[in-house]
Amino acid sequence: MNTKTTILKKALYIIIPLVLIAIVVIKLKNNKEITQSKVYQYDKEQAINVQADTLQIENVNAEFYYSGTFEPNKETKISAEIQGKINVVLVDVGSVVNKGQSLVQLDNSLLKLQMQTIEVQIEGLEADVNRYTILAKADAIQGIQLEKSELGLKSAKVQRATLLEQINKTTIKAPFNGVVTAKLSEEGAFAAPGVPLLQITDITNLKFTVNVPENELSQFKLNQKYSLSADAYSEILLPGKTTMIGSKANIGSSFPVQFTVNNTSDLKIKSGMFGKVILKTADQEKGIIISASAIVGTANQPQVYLIKNGKSVLQNITISKKIQNKAIASNGLNEGDVIVTNGFINLFDGANVTVK
Structure with a gap:
């Protein structure tokens, strides 16, 4: 009896661990199957929705734009040189003032x-x-x-x-011609040196600044004239002259280029408005111009995705010139080719595609 009990105990010592291991293995297998069923399995045969553009031969001397902001030629906050109570403020926000005109009278x-x-x-x-x-x-x-x-x-x-x-x-006067753009004090207040009372802005002449990548900086020369326009008045072209080309790159590795611009006679262009400087290429040629956003690959080997027979085809190209968000392709593309311009997620060479 003792011998049988001993054998049974030994058998249980072997069987129980094996059963537990079997249960754990089955559980892990079931968990793996559940996890795999929840994981997204990308179907490489599924068609990818993309946006595309059919290429045409265009004039290479097309217009290109650099966006920027108009700023005042001169702007200052006016304060009193001596202390005193303000008896009267003779102007208000929006008032056009001339140099030497009385603005504030102190007691x-x-x-x-x-x-x-x-x-x-x-x-x-x-x-x-x-x-x-x-x-x-x-x-x-x-x-x-x-x-x-x-x-x-x-x-x-x-x-x-x-x-x-x-x-x-005690009579505070305008230091230059301009417009009152801020009224910072009122009658009865106390004026003191260094405490701003009014802000005067001169917009008869404006500054316009754009940021240009280093490989495009050679297109701008000091004291040359360019055409500019404000986004709010795109029909009005303003002549501007380059007065500054930055010597130090900003955070975006581009350089500031500044122009001086004469405002319209009725001062339509305001400080802070957005605008563009219009640039035309000098070459009188025809070529294929593509959007820079369509280019993939590397700087040394740019590529685009062509669409042929419903499939994407990765094509090596040669870029002869880049201007802002456009590129001129000198090799690798032909008129009538269809290239992908958007929808690159999951896109690969040979993928099935549908054009939105």
């Missing part, structure tokens, strides 16, 4: 009273000088008394000039 009543006091002192000192001059000529007084009166008169006149300058500074 100057105390300064004017001081001026009256100085005028009285000067009047008395002038009388003393005249009287002492006569007496000094007659040797009735010492010459030092005349000298003191003359020095006192000069000092009083300096004080008068100082007060006159302070009174003049």
Whole structure:
């Protein structure tokens, strides 16, 4: 009996682990099958939706655009040079002002009273000088008394000039022609040096800045004229002259190019508007122009996907020139070819495709 029990126990020690291992294996297999059933299995035979373009031979001297922003030629925040209460603000936002025009009047009543006091002192000192001059000529007084009166008169006149300058500074004037673009204070407020009261913007002349990739920077020369337009008034062409070509690249590895532009007579172009500088290639040729977004591959070996018989075909091409978002293909493409321009996700050479 003990022998049978011992054998049975040994058998159980072997069978139970084997059963547990079998259960674990079955469970793992079932989990794997469930996981695989949930994982997306890409069907390479399934047609991929793409956008395409049929190529045509076009004039290579087409127009290209660089987008940018118009900025004011001059803009400043005006503050008082002396302290004082604001009696009146003579302009409002949108007011067109001329250089030297009065904009803000500060309280100057105390300064004017001081001026009256100085005028009285000067009047008395002038009388003393005249009287002492006569007496000094007659040797009735010492010459030092005349000298003191003359020095006192000069000092009083300096004080008068100082007060006159302070009174003049209570009238704040426009430093240049422009438009009031911000009113930062009101009547009754207190003005102090460095505290802005108004903002004046000159938009009779504008600056226009675009960012140009380094391989296209050679298209711009200093002091050359180009045509510009504002997006809001695309029908109006404005002549602009290149005044600055950046010497340091920005974060996007492009260089700023700045133009000066004369605004329209009615100042239609506003600061902050978006616009374009129009660039025409000088070559009078015909060629195939494709969108830069259609190009795949590398910079050394650009490629595009052709669509032939419902399938994508990876085609090597040669790019002779890139201008902004366009490229001129000199080899590898023919008129009538259909190329993929969008929908590259999961696209590969030989994939079935459908054009949206």
